[in-house]
Amino acid sequence: MTQHWHAYTYTGRAYPDGAVRQGQAPADFPPFLVEDWLRRPPRSIEATFFDIDQAVGWLETQLKQNQPVDAEGIPIPERLRAARARLGEQVQKDVVWGWYTTRQDFASRALIACPRPKRHMYADDSPPPCPTP
Known part of the structure; x- marks a missing residue:
């Protein structure tokens, strides 16, 4: 492949870690583990990119639409x-950002590399499959 x-995107209220762990955050709130983005339903994918320039262009649009306070x-x-x-590095690399916007929302934008390598050489768990085969 x-x-x-x-x-992936999320814009809304920020939640403390404890609230997220207790299930008090919405289902589209960013997961703790980066690879868990890929375990979400395919409908939660905003776009898929095979080209770094297009992926970075998408990030630029997202930053302009959701201006960071900093x-x-x-x-x-x-x-x-x-x-x-980061995206140009040889092994699958992700870009996962979160920031507060000038509208006082929390914005999270993620570009998650797919397919994923196995996390541990001897681990029995497999990385999540591509959500859009």
Whole structure:
């Protein structure tokens, strides 16, 4: 299977870890484990990218639509350069960001690499399969 990235989004209220663990956060709230994004129903995927430029373009659109409150401290072009470098690394790499917006929402955007390698060389658990085979 060709390397690609699934894009996921959440915008809304932030929840403390304890509330998330107790099931008090909505079902679309970001999971604790990055690979758990891929265990969500395929309908939760916003887009799928096979090209780094398109994936970074999607992130740019998301950042412009959901302006970070700290955009002056960490400018959008700097964030995008970091994302491009991360996605361009040889092994499957993800970009998982969360920030507060100027509208006082919590925004989470994730580009999750797929397919995933096994996490531990001797682990019996398999990585989640591609949600869109």
